[in-house]
Structure formats: C-alpha cells, structure tokens
Amino acid sequence: MKIKVREISSSGLLFEESVNPRDIGLLEDFINDEVPLTVTGRFERVGDFILAKVDVVYGVENHCARCLERVSGQEKKSFDLDFEAKAGVEYIDVGERVREEVIIGYVPRVLCKEDCKGICPGCGADLNTESCECEKKH
Ligand SMILES: [Zn+2]
Ligand SMILES: [Zn+2]
Known part of the structure; x- marks a missing residue:
C-alpha cells in the first residue's frame, strides 16, 4: 500500500x-483476515511533508473476556498521518503506518454483550445459557 x-x-x-x-x-x-482492510483518505503536500487524514475499516475477531465466546465485528478508525517527503523519497508506505496505528489503537477487552454473565468459576457453566450447578450441591 504505497x-x-x-x-x-x-x-x-x-x-x-x-x-x-x-x-x-x-x-x-485480533485481526480477522477473512475481511479486507480498506483505507480511504486524502493526502496533501505541505512543504517537505505529506499530511493525510485516513479512515481505516477492518474486521476484528476476539473472544469474550467473560465467557470466551467468539466475537467478530468491524472497526472503523480515523488517523492523522504525516510522512516526510524529502528530495529523493519516491514512495510513502501507507500500509506500514496503518498497521502501527491499528496495533496501537487495539483495546483488548471485549465482551460478547454488555451484560454477559460469564462463566461460573466453580462449575464452568456458561451462565448466559446454562444455570450454575454449584449452589445445588450445597
Ligand atoms: Zn460473553
Ligand atoms: Zn457454578
């Protein structure tokens, strides 16, 4: 992506x-590579610099931090990028910079839904779909 x-x-x-x-x-x-990553943006020259405002859309997949269910979705992020373009520089590598921004912007904690009940640490039941067996044993 140059x-x-x-x-x-x-x-x-x-x-x-x-x-x-x-x-x-x-x-x-956390990157879903079954979905293409799309970069759109406007690049402008300002003196020895190239300034860009880009939108990046990409697929993510993760596991719920509470119940471990697979969660996939789409992320859209906007970045301001600047590149130095001194004499002799023929190309700027947009992909490399987008890669950095995507990794820096990654927020690891994901829930399958806001009120995910998670997994019981006692019996391992997925409390979204099953009921806990722990209390019945007492
Ligand atoms: Zn969950
Ligand atoms: Zn339990």
Whole structure:
C-alpha cells in the first residue's frame, strides 16, 4: 500500500485501497483476515511533508473476556498521518503506518454483550445459557 509522492499534487490526492490485512503485515490474532482492510483518505503536500487524514475499516475477531465466546465485528478508525517527503523519497508506505496505528489503537477487552454473565468459576457453566450447578450441591 504505497503511494508515489509525485502523484500527490498541490490540490491533494484522494486515495482508496482495499487489501488483505496480512499484506500490510497485520498478523495479530485480533485481526480477522477473512475481511479486507480498506483505507480511504486524502493526502496533501505541505512543504517537505505529506499530511493525510485516513479512515481505516477492518474486521476484528476476539473472544469474550467473560465467557470466551467468539466475537467478530468491524472497526472503523480515523488517523492523522504525516510522512516526510524529502528530495529523493519516491514512495510513502501507507500500509506500514496503518498497521502501527491499528496495533496501537487495539483495546483488548471485549465482551460478547454488555451484560454477559460469564462463566461460573466453580462449575464452568456458561451462565448466559446454562444455570450454575454449584449452589445445588450445597
Ligand atoms: Zn460473553
Ligand atoms: Zn457454578
């Protein structure tokens, strides 16, 4: 996911590209690589810098922090990126920067639903669908 610096004119460049997240090195467990990652944004030249405001949409998958059920969904994040574009720099690597931002922005704790009841530490029952057997034994 590279952009040729000379294609970014003074009026800016609109950019849109979808890739497999693995193609930009996103190999993390929380990334759902069955869903393409899409970057859209506007790139502008300001002196020796290229400034961009991008939106990134990608699939995530996780396990509920309470009941361990698989949770998948879509994340949309917006980032401001800046690249140095000194003389001789032909390309900027958007994918590398998007990868960093996605990893930095990752919030690990996920619930399958707000009021997930979780798993009983005593009997291991999924309290969303089963009833706890612990108390009956006493
Ligand atoms: Zn849950
Ligand atoms: Zn129990």
